[in-house]
Amino acid sequence: MHDLIRQAEALCQRSGMAFTAPRRRVLEILAASETPMKAYDLISKAGEGGQATKPPTVYRALDFLCQLGLVHRIEQDATFVACNHAGHSHPMALFVCNTCLKATEVAYDEVAHILEKAAEVQGFHLTRLVVEGRGQCQECALAA
Ligand SMILES: [Zn+2]
Ligand SMILES: [Zn+2]
Known part of the structure; x- marks a missing residue:
């Protein structure tokens, strides 16, 4: 399992938040991706078994993951990238x-x-x- 997934589980557990299946799938896809991804590309494969899912599901998952610092949004491209050392509090x-x-x-x-x-x-x-x-x-x- 990717380190980031383990960190996400621990972080959610500590803060009493649910690491739901969509949140996990979005994070897994981003962690496995070599390059930052657009929300659109995530929507097309973040569903059960790699199928497409509903846009709000992905946007909510991305919001959640960004808030926890597990994923960063790159504003200039409107893309998302998994954090390479999750849990950092420094900018x-x-x-x-x-x-x-x-x-x-x-x-x-x-x-x-x-x-x-x-x-x-x-x-x-x-x-x-x-x-x-x-x-x-x-x-x-x-x-x-
Ligand atoms: Zn390069
Ligand atoms: Zn980071």
Whole structure:
């Protein structure tokens, strides 16, 4: 079993939330995927036995998994990616490779701190911060 699934089970148990079949299937599909996926692609295979399922089921599962930090949404592409080290509480930036489309998570605590301070100075109540980048991953750069 994938580590992430085990972590999801533990996390749900600790917080008294149900790790329902759709939630599990969506997480399993994302964990097995090399690249971030669109909700549409998840809908087409997150049903029982790899069949299509209802869009609201997938959207609700994605909301849940994102809230727990098991899955991240990449805003620029509207895609979803399984977290590569679930349970982290520190903010992460997501870099997406233009060539292989893989997403890389990068810690950016210091940048987040600077932006939070800047918001505070403006009296802006920040609830969410998104830092994303585009470029080429090391593997693709080496292969070029
Ligand atoms: Zn993560
Ligand atoms: Zn790449």
